Amino acid sequence: xxxxxxxxxxxxxxxxxxxxxxxxxxxxxxxxxxxxxxxxxxxxxxxxxxxxxxxxxxxxxxxxxxxxxxxxxxxxxxxxxxxxxxxxxxxxxxxxxxxxxxxxxxxxxxxxxxxxxxxxxxxxxxxxxxxxxxxxxxxxxxxxxxxxxxxxxx
Amino acid sequence: xxxxxxxxxxxxxxxxxxxxxxxxxxxxxxxxxxxxxxxxxxxxxxxxxxxxxxxxxxxxxxxxxxxxxxxxxxxxxxxxxxxxxxxxxxxxxxxxxxxxxxxxxxxxxxxxxxxxxxxxxxxxxxxxxxxxxxxxxxxxxxxxxxxxxx
Numbered sequence: 001x002x003x004x005x006x007x008x009x010x011x012x013x014x015x016x017x018x019x020x021x022x023x024x025x026x027x028x029x030x031x032x033x034x035x036x037x038x039x040x041x042x043x044x045x046x047x048x049x050x051x052x053x054x055x056x057x058x059x060x061x062x063x064x065x066x067x068x069x070x071x072x073x074x075x076x077x078x079x080x081x082x083x084x085x086x087x088x089x090x091x092x093x094x095x096x097x098x099x100x101x102x103x104x105x106x107x108x109x110x111x112x113x114x115x116x117x118x119x120x121x122x123x124x125x126x127x128x129x130x131x132x133x134x135x136x137x138x139x140x141x142x143x144x145x146x147x148x149x150x151x152x153x154x
Numbered sequence: 155x156x157x158x159x160x161x162x163x164x165x166x167x168x169x170x171x172x173x174x175x176x177x178x179x180x181x182x183x184x185x186x187x188x189x190x191x192x193x194x195x196x197x198x199x200x201x202x203x204x205x206x207x208x209x210x211x212x213x214x215x216x217x218x219x220x221x222x223x224x225x226x227x228x229x230x231x232x233x234x235x236x237x238x239x240x241x242x243x244x245x246x247x248x249x250x251x252x253x254x255x256x257x258x259x260x261x262x263x264x265x266x267x268x269x270x271x272x273x274x275x276x277x278x279x280x281x282x283x284x285x286x287x288x289x290x291x292x293x294x295x296x297x298x299x300x301x302x303x304x
Contacts, residue, residue: 032222034224057241059241062243067196070216085300
């Protein structure tokens with residue numbers, strides 16, 4: 001069930017999302033995204049560049065964190081901003097857990113906005129990707145004129 | 155190994171250079187294959203009936219779908235003696251949904267170039283900003299992406 005803005009609190013965690021991409025899914029991603037850089041499917045090529053094996057595409061992890069947010073906000077919520085920064089490599093067949101936490105809420109020009117931190121942990125619990133998102137949610141009181149810039153910060 | 159800074163004034167002069175425009179028709183089947191690669195079953199990407207009944211009125215694309223538009227970089231020769239390449243990350247801003255049936259045009263601008271000493275030697279961060287515009291001339295999204303050369 002998609003949350004209303006009023007039901008979201010700073011510090012609240014977003015329901016996590018676990019992914020375990022196989023090499024087959026990396027090839028599917030390569031085909032769908034058009035990113036055919038060989039470090040994502042050719043082990044010899046990947047090790048030749050100093051990597052320990054084929055690695056998960058950064059943009060696929062970007063998509064996983066995007067899904068984490070869109071699953072949470074549902075079709076009534078709108079993704080406004082999404083930032084991702086890749087800190088370490090991820091490898092296929094590892095459990096990649098996407099997580100997030102609400103950091104800020106505000107009403108701006110009638111928009112009910114929520115900001116959150118996002119991250120992706122590998123099977124060892126290391127944060128290999130970090131990021132943030134801003135979403136607009138539905139309000140339980142859409143007609144009440146909101147106090148402008150009524151911000152609550154973590 | 156190269157001595158001195160790689161990102162010289164000559165290189166920095168390329169900041170602001172723009173690419174040619176690239177145009178892509180957004181196809182429903184492509185959206186589905188993209189969502190399948192993520193393993194994202196969201197009905198807005200797969201189900202015409204559910205998407206039609208939603209506030210979008212039809213199939214839309216997932217947030218990072220615009221990555222599927224071939225990125226054409228500005229034609230500048232940074233002349234960096236670095237052969238390896240990694241994706242450092244992206245900052246997206248979304249203004250309008252991307253729909254099946256849209257025609258999206260992407261233009262990429264060289265936004266910044268920075269240099270840092272990393273574990274593997276010199277690293278150069280090349281930041282591109284891509285603006286995506288639909289057939290109604292609405293800017294649907296902007297992406298700032300960081301490419302790491304090392």
